[in-house]
Amino acid sequence: MAQRGEGQGLQIAVISFAMLTIILAITTYVFYAQSASAAKDVEAKTKTFNDKDAENNKLLYRNAAMRLVLGLGGVTKDEVKLAESKARGEDAEVKEILSNFDSDMALIGDQVAPGGTPNYRTFNTNLLAALNKKNASVADAVDQLKNMQLAKDKSALAEKARADTAVAASDSAIADYAKQTQAFADDRTKMEEQGKQLASRISTDATKSKTEIQRVSDEKDLFVKQNAGLKQMNTILKERQEAIDKDRADFTENPDGQITRVNQNQQLVWIDRGRADGLLRQTTFSVYDHNERGISDTKPKGRIEILTVGDRISEARILEDKPSNPIIAGDIIETPAWSPGQRIHFALAMKMDVNKDRIDDYDMVKSVIQMNGGVIDAELRVDPTGKIVRNGDISVETRYFVEGERPSEATAPELLKQYNAFDQDRERFTVKKISVETLLALMGWRAEEKTVDLGGSRGGFMKRSPGKTQPTTGTASPDGAPAGDGGATPAAPASDPFGAPAAPAPAAPVADPFGAPAAAPPAAADADPFATPK
Numbered sequence: 001m002a003q004r005g006e007g008q009g010l011q012i013a014v015i016s017f018a019m020l021t022i023i024l025a026i027t028t029y030v031f032y033a034q035s036a037s038a039a040k041d042v043e044a045k046t047k048t049f050n051d052k053d054a055e056n057n058k059l060l061y062r063n064a065a066m067r068l069v070l071g072l073g074g075v076t077k078d079e080v081k082l083a084e085s086k087a088r089g090e091d092a093e094v095k096e097i098l099s100n101f102d103s104d105m106a107l108i109g110d111q112v113a114p115g116g117t118p119n120y121r122t123f124n125t126n127l128l129a130a131l132n133k134k135n136a137s138v139a140d141a142v143d144q145l146k147n148m149q150l151a152k153d154k155s156a157l158a159e160k161a162r163a164d165t166a167v168a169a170s171d172s173a174i175a176d177y178a179k180q181t182q183a184f185a186d187d188r189t190k191m192e193e194q195g196k197q198l199a200s201r202i203s204t205d206a207t208k209s210k211t212e213i214q215r216v217s218d219e220k221d222l223f224v225k226q227n228a229g230l231k232q233m234n235t236i237l238k239e240r241q242e243a244i245d246k247d248r249a250d251f252t253e254n255p256d257g258q259i260t261r262v263n264q265n266q267q268l269v270w271i272d273r274g275r276a277d278g279l280l281r282q283t284t285f286s287v288y289d290h291n292e293r294g295i296s297d298t299k300p301k302g303r304i305e306i307l308t309v310g311d312r313i314s315e316a317r318i319l320e321d322k323p324s325n326p327i328i329a330g331d332i333i334e335t336p337a338w339s340p341g342q343r344i345h346f347a348l349a350m351k352m353d354v355n356k357d358r359i360d361d362y363d364m365v366k367s368v369i370q371m372n373g374g375v376i377d378a379e380l381r382v383d384p385t386g387k388i389v390r391n392g393d394i395s396v397e398t399r400y401f402v403e404g405e406r407p408s409e410a411t412a413p414e415l416l417k418q419y420n421a422f423d424q425d426r427e428r429f430t431v432k433k434i435s436v437e438t439l440l441a442l443m444g445w446r447a448e449e450k451t452v453d454l455g456g457s458r459g460g461f462m463k464r465s466p467g468k469t470q471p472t473t474g475t476a477s478p479d480g481a482p483a484g485d486g487g488a489t490p491a492a493p494a495s496d497p498f499g500a501p502a503a504p505a506p507a508a509p510v511a512d513p514f515g516a517p518a519a520a521p522p523a524a525a526d527a528d529p530f531a532t533p534k
Contacts, residue, residue, distance in 0.1 A: 061080070061094060071117065240396070268317055271306075273340060278342070279373075281307065283371075301327065302318060302320050303318075343374065344399050345400075346402055348376060351404045365436060378398070378425075395429065
């Protein structure tokens with residue numbers, strides 16, 4: 001019995017599930033049919049709405065066009081065009097109305113609505129005003145004719161005897177009138193011809209103007225292309241220069257050489273640079289302590305000048321050092337005008353007053369650079385006659401831009417213009433700018449006042465004149481110190497840098513343009529005006 005009851009329960013459950021499934025299917029179909037019908041209704045209503053909206057926009061377009069034509073509500077052509085765009089299509093009737101309206105307005109031109117928007121309302125008003133004006137003119141003319149006729153009749157009645165004279169005068173007036181009429185016609189024909197010529201000239205000038213505008217436009221496009229190419233080339237050159245600068249450390253941070261041996265008794269040193277490095281005689285160097293690692297902002301401890309150049313070792317004399325900090329082996333040397341195996345390129349600009357005596361030392365600075373192996377790429381200066389002189393051009397090889405006295409706004413405009421162009425070339429090639437004082441300090445050269453102890457009645461001190469040497473006296477040694485008073489020993493000939501130095505021997509006098517004393521017997525040469533006094 002229990003199993004039978006369980007079977008009946010399962011049958012009832014299956015039957016219930018089947019009935020629920022059938023009911024769910026029926027309700028789903030009904031809802032789907034209703035949703036499809038509702039979607040069709042929405043689509044139909046949407047189409048009806050869009051049609052109504054289009055019709056409404058079309059009516060608004062027609063309304064705007066009619067208001068524009070009739071001059072109602074201040075409607076403009078832009079508003080009509082906006083309404084047309086919303087109407088989504090042209091209206092043939094409105095198009096015809098607007099076309100006729102434009103044609104009617106063109107007949108009268110500016111007479112329709114001077115200073116306002118043309119429309120049929122102002123059109124009629126202005127035409128009526130013009131017609132009234134013309135009618136008034138005709139009425140005035142008629143009144144004048146009547147008055148003339150009355151006057152004529154009165155004159156004929158009053159002076160009948162003078163009728164023939166009046167007739168003759170009338171005939172003469174008629175003839176004059178005909179003549180004036182002909183003259184007016186001729187003038188009008190002439191004016192019309194001139195108008196045609198003017199119109200033709202205007203047309204020709206307009207054509208020429210268009211051609212010229214096109215030519216200028218083409219030139220502008222060409223200039224823009226060329227300018228873009230130049231900018232690209234400038235960028236490439238800058239990148240190349242930056243790459244070169246990145247691979248090559250600043251010369252003032254890499255010493256040009258090292259002192260290997262010192263003979264303080266003879267004031268001689270030997271350096272590890274020679275002919276194989278491109279070193280030249282009379283090259284001057286600043287000497288820095290061997291412990292220095294960056295010498296850009298370090299004050300030199302002394303100065304030397306090359307006397308004899310060997311293959312790998314060169315001999316130099318000490319121009320300046322301090323007893324408290326003497327030059328010793330291992331000290332480093334530096335000059336911005338020379339670097340081992342290469343020549344440094346310079347650009348010079350403006351007046352260079354080294355010793356502040358208001359005299360231009362430009363030529364002296366140029367000679368110092370050239371004698372130390374430097375190359376002058378470009379120059380800008382004012383010669384003694386006042387003429388602006390510019391030689392050469394700055395290039396990617398130019399290393400230093402040596403600036404003298406920078407021109408101000410008070411200087412000549414042409415000089416300021418030339419200097420600005422010169423400085424722009426420097427910036428374009430990223431050339432380092434240094435002052436004259438910095439250049440000479442790094443080269444081991446210094447402008448100093450020479451003092452000479454004069455004998456006899458000419459005691460005291462003598463100040464040098466720039467560009468001139470001091471007169472030779474019997475008491476001055478070649479380095480400018482009094483004889484027998486600790487003056488510098490004349491330069492010795494080249495000797496073995498690793499053995500004992502050779503005894504000093506007299507040498508022929510050598511002209512020294514850089515401020516170092518020449519090695520010569522005491523009375524064989526003039527005193528050096530630029531030597532360091534001992």
